[in-house]
Structure formats: C-alpha cells, structure tokens
Amino acid sequence: MRLTQGAFSYLPDLTDEQIKKQVQYCIKKGWAINIEWTDDPHPRNIYWELWGLPLFDVKDPATVMFEIQECRKANTTGYIKVQAFDASKGCESCVHSFIIQRPKTEPGFYMQRTESEGRFQRYSIQSYAVQARPAGLACTA
C-alpha cells in the first residue's frame, strides 16, 4: 500500500532531475531545505529522523542533491523525504514536503482492536513493517 504522504505521492516516483527542480524552486523562494528519513511509515509518526542539519542559506542545489545521495547510501531500505521551511513573518512553517525514496514493498497498515473495560473496543492503526521488529530493521529491501 503506497504511502501517500507529502506533495507528490500520487504521481509516479520522482526522478533525480525532478527532485533537483523542486530543490531549485525551494532555494529560489528562500526556503530552508531539510532531509528526513524513517523506517516507520505510520501517519502519526511526525518525527522522522533528521539527516544532518537543516540546510539553511544553501544556495546551490548540488549541495542538497549531495546530501540526498549520502542519505540514500546510509538508508537503503527506508523512506526519505525532502521538506522546505518558510521562515518569513506570517508563515514560519513547513511549506513543502515530498517523499523521494520508499522501500520496494510497502505492506501497509492494519487496524488493531483492543478490548477494554466493559468489552468496549479501542481501535488503533498498526504498520505491518514495524510490527514486532527492532528499530532500524523494519523495512526490507
């Protein structure tokens, strides 16, 4: 089940050329770019791992592409996304976010039902990929 988070997840996977153009757009707008990765695709997982530091004041898209390559080398089987932050007054928030790498198989999510007091059902969403596996090994190539 393809993860549909981010700006372009409903399109075919982006090529490096397309990623670079998005990066150039963000730089032109004066936004700070950061790269994040994770092996936990849960929609409530809002804290992906930050790769290096946020790339404030980076004017050259090649720098960002280099960091993306380094992140890919270190995380061959997880999700990687690129985000952009607009620090201008009145905005001060993340304004762009798109996934640039995903595992070869995305098994998706299932609903877990837990019976609580008085046989009342509590529901939660669980990810097949991270179920019962230690951190860092959830996604297989």
Added chain:
Amino acid sequence: MHVKKNHGINFRVICKWMRMAGVDHIHAGTVVGKLEGDPLMVKGFYNTLLDVKTEINLPQGLFFAQDWASLRKCLPVASGGIHCGQMHMLINYLGDDVVLQFGGGTIGHPDGIQAGATANRVALEAMVLARNEGRDYLAEGPAILQSAAKTCGPLQTALDLWKGISFNYSSTDTADFAETPTANV
C-alpha cells in the same frame, strides 16, 4: 450582499472583519467555478485574507495600504463547480494558500467517489510539480493534465467527462476603478 453596486457591504469588507475576528477560513470565490467571480476582485479578497502587508492595488479594489502586523491570516476556501480539468487555472488564480473543495467534482465521478478524489489529487500534484519546475503551466495546463492522466485512469475519465465544462459569464461585481491609459504629452 454586495451584488448590487449601489447598496450592501462589499465582500472585501467582510473578509477584513472576519480575519480580524479570528475566523479560520472563509469561502472567498473560485473565479472559474459556477458562481460569479471577477479574477481581480477575487484576488483582492484573497490578498485581504492572506497579506502580511497589503499594498494599494486599485484594480483589485484595495484602496488603502495596511500592515497586518501579527494578525493571523484567514484561509480562503474555493468551492462551487470546480473540477480537475480546471486545475491549471485554479492554481494560477488562487495560489497555494487556499482550500480547494470539489463537491460535484468528486462525487460526480462515474467510477465513484474514491476515483473522483484520486483524479483531483493527481491533477493537483501534477500541476504543482509543473509550476514548481518553472513551466508555463497555465498555457500547458491541458497537456499537463492529459500527460498525468496517462498513468491515472480516474483522471482520464474525469477529463473526458468534464472537458467542456466552463462557466463563462461576466461578473456583476467588478472593480470600481478602471485603469485608463493617459496620452503622452
């Protein structure tokens, strides 16, 4: 309440009141949808809701410059007859900071609501991708949509069904200011 030019309250004033009152979002026009909407007037509404600093812009009906200081923005909502075949025009006229609501444009899809939603989403993502790349997405819009539809059946169906739908009538709400060129002397 502002359709007649000689009485009522202009919607720009409503926008200002609502933003200052702390309203989170407000329907502010679509330009290309089924309700009437002059592009310049709608731009004036959206700017009133979103500007950090409003500049004087007479064709948009903005007669006074204003610094909004730290007053929160109010998110404009575009709803009413819009469909995925208009995505290039929607992004051109309405920008990024807007809620696009496709009612009929989603549930009217022949293959069901999920197909309708997928068609809208794919159209939007393809258009934003093209715009960010610096393409002339307004002129190439239909071609961009057709290209995206090649890998998205629901979008192809939607484009085929609604390709002729547009709402072309002149708005009764027009600017009170018309730019007239002055002769060189």
